[in-house]
Amino acid sequence: MSSHVKPTKIPQERDFTGGMIHSQSCAYIGSTGERDLDHKLLALSKEISGGEDNCLLAEMLISAVRTSRGAVTEGDFKMMNRSLKEMRIANEVFYPYRNCRKISVFGSARTDPEEPEYKAAVEFSDKMREAGFMTITGAGPGIMAAGNEGAGREDSFGLNINLPFEASANAFIAGDEKLVDFNFFFTRKLSFVKESDAVAAFPGGFGTMDEIFETLTLIQTGKAAIYPLVLIDAKGGKYWKFWQQFVVEHLSRLKLISDEDFSLYKVTDDVDEAVEEVVRFYSNFHSYRYCGDRLVIRMQRQLTEEKMKQLAKDFSDIIKSGTFEQSGPLPAEGDEPELDKLARLVFRHRRRNFGRLRQLIDSINEEGAS
Structure with a gap:
């Protein structure tokens, strides 16, 4: 295996919204409804942050207080707390690698290692590592394991979802410091979108469909910055070709999408072509x-x-x-x-x-x- 992925010479912009979340202001941070408590929280935020983020921290503290005192059930309160905690942990894991390009690899957990799709995913992730990209997977078996195997442990991340019927993380990422456990799919998907510079999808079930349509929706609506999405079959495979046929014959024919939306993704059964699609996007x-x-x-x-x-x-x-x-x-x-x-x-x-x-x-x- 060749040398590991190095940080890019020019730092990577990690704002996945393309500048929509950069601006901040202390003009309005909300209120708990108690002026004295607002002043205490603002003073506390300044003392804690010691920087320009004090207004954001104050707004977050105010939101937390209002949530605890509002019309919120204990279950909702726990869900909000757990969601924020999961996002914080994921950010802490990714932060040291923020200047490394990354690609998320999606696909079925049911794909066996001897199947051509698994082998194609291993080859693809290995070649993406050689091209300077770390790999992010869902940490499970099947295509996810193939992605981690191809990239190697040091250049892999695993975003594991806690499910009662699934096994623990695959052997290629289990126990690694870059493995993150999630209770919620939506916080996990946020990390996939937010931390990726590209997405590759191999054949998969509902989860794979969910992930690629989420990616396409966010990019198509401008809610996430544009990056490459490649849909990869094993050589001669027809999974994505039939998916493409559905998109053409139903979504496009009925004018439910624009002709230009076909530029947002690429279907291929050639691993080298898929790698080139991603690398070329960042050539200039x-x-x-x-x-x-x-x-x-x-x-x-x-x-x-x-x-x-x-x-x-x-x-x-x-x-x-x-x-x-x-x-x-x-x-x-x-x-x-x-x-x-x-x-x-x-x-x-x-x-x-x-x-x-x-x-x-x-x-x-x-x-x-x-």
Whole structure:
């Protein structure tokens, strides 16, 4: 096995919403309904945090107090507490690896090691590790075990869901410090989406469908930043081809999705093609962030003048007003100084039809960067 995944030279932006959660203000943090208690909580938050997060901490404390005193059952209170605790633990596990690219691998827990889908998942995760990506799986058997096996323990994460009928974590991640146990599917899925730079799905059941449609929904609606989604069959397999047929004949034919939504994912039975799909996405593109009504796309290299003219011609439909411009970091990006050296493509985005935004990113990654 070759060397382990190294942090990227340019730090990774871990805001999976693309800038929607960066801004904060002390103008309004809510109230417990008791002014004296509000002042005490704000003072306590300042004392505890010692930084700029004191307003967020105060708001969280106020929410906790209101929850404990509100029309909430004990069961709901326990659920809220457990959810927050699970998110905190997951963040603590991922934090040391925040500058490493990661890919989530989904698929059936029922796939046996001798099946071609299992072998394809092992090969894929191994090649993604060689390409500089750590692997995140659901920590179970089947395709999940294959993902951890291919990536190796040191380059794997496991997000285990506690179920009464499933075995414990697979042998390739069991006992590792990067294994996280979840009681709730929604907190687990949040970690999958939030910590991933790409998603790969092999054949699976309801859980796999749930995970890929969740990913597609979040990206299609702009609630999560765009990243690659590859749907991989073993060589000659037809699982995803038949899935694609359903999407074409029903969702697309009935105009329940847009033609551009097909750009949000790729179906293939070629492992190398799947790896290339993910790697190419980050060949020039780095990340993006909304700053007010402007979308700032950060790139490894500037675009040529010819390329800028091509973008203006081909993608005018996604611009709300004005045109594409290249610039340095905007003032609103001042909280991310580690990204200052990246080139920027800035424009006013319509914030709809994110399949077209994916096509723009694909065009940025084509030849034409100086």
